[in-house]
Amino acid sequence: MPVTAQVWSPFEVTPPNPADCAPSAPLEIQGGGPPSGPSSRRILILDDDQEFLDTYSRILGRLPSRPEVRVATCATRALALLDAEPFALLITDLRMPKIDGFQVLLGARQRFPALRTVAITGLGDQQYRARAYASGSDLYTEKPTTPSEIRLFGECVDALLTQAGPDGGFRGIHSKSLMDLIQIECLSQNSGVLRITRGSLEGRVWIEGGNVIDAEVQDTCGEEAFRQIFGWKTGHFEILPGDPTRPRTIFGSYESLLLDSAQTLDEFAADSDEEIPGEGMSRLLQPFARVKGVEALLLNAGPGQCESWGVENPEQFAEWTHNVLTGFQALGALLETGPLRAVEATGSVRGVVLLAQNGRELMAGLDRKMTARLVRAAGMELATHLGKE
């Protein structure tokens, strides 16, 4: 289906040379390298449909990042261009004669790890999508046909171009949040399971026919799990085949779900601009890390059994925690006040909660902006988790 450019104005295109498209050329990619400078905004579009190339080179050329767009009508030509010049992004059709898009993606991913890739196809096929992601594609999308789809596609491409570095955002849609990722899947009315990992945490979002039907992270399911996953700012994702047998626990529209989750995040951000922790942490500490405002943790279960996260000098803090807790416990015994429930503190650097239960001592470092009342609330929640462990 021909697509008209309704969003951005025309751009000069370098036409491909059909003579370069040798059908028997081997899929061997040489040279090239990660883009830098102006090449960080250079896009290569590969499609055997010249009309598509003309249209999308105009559309993408008018993106806010003003990329330089090159085109190729066959894989061999595309690979030669990749070999000769550094590109930031490769957009490739999947179904092409001779060398198809999957082969190109595999080769490009292997040879140019920094190259972002978008697989684009006219067929909405689950197997295609799974294969595209398995081939290392950063984004799989059907060819947009409506103005809103074209605009969304342009935004995704622009995001891939403007966001550099492997540590920001989700692999595949750098600078784009999970909101964009889920919107793309739902707008395409896809079915699949979005598996998202962040450090040792793993979450899953089930999408069926363009609707978010369930989510799961650790022991939590449904909307609550979705909100937790939604708060992750970085991570990796992969799309697994759909699971039509998954019971539906989320019944609202995906738009309202995204809106509610975004509002929840905003409310959280108003109190604390720290992101939800999860990476570089043992499983033992993870329940405590989910308590609002927690920035650092130290769990001392005895000699040689000290787990910490976000604590620069854990040995010293473990000793301080032990001394403070035993000091106040001794004081409690002297005063006959009953058991010590918690020691809580606010400070200019950090708030602190100290707890002791069943021979284990916990220190939690909290956001310094938290008031004494919030520190106490956090302490009560932490004590509940410590009691469960």
Added chain:
Amino acid sequence: MKRISKKAINPVRFPRGSFTVSSAGTIVVSTLPGAFPMERMEAIGRAVLSALGAARGLGTPLTELAADFAGLEIRARDLSGGAIIFITPQEY
């Protein structure tokens, strides 16, 4: 019939009030009843100053610290090495 006598239970009643302790651990001023033993105030002061001082030494200065017991809350505010300490019985 043997007479059953019960030992009278005298629950510990904590006063409500505050006192100030210097960085040396000396009680400077107190609003607690005179019956409240000085050595208990000093013991509270030592525990508080020790916790605040060690935290400061670790680069995590604390402005306010609370020890939450089943029957009593001790809340202390740092005063440049000393502390003002509030004693509040827990209410149920």
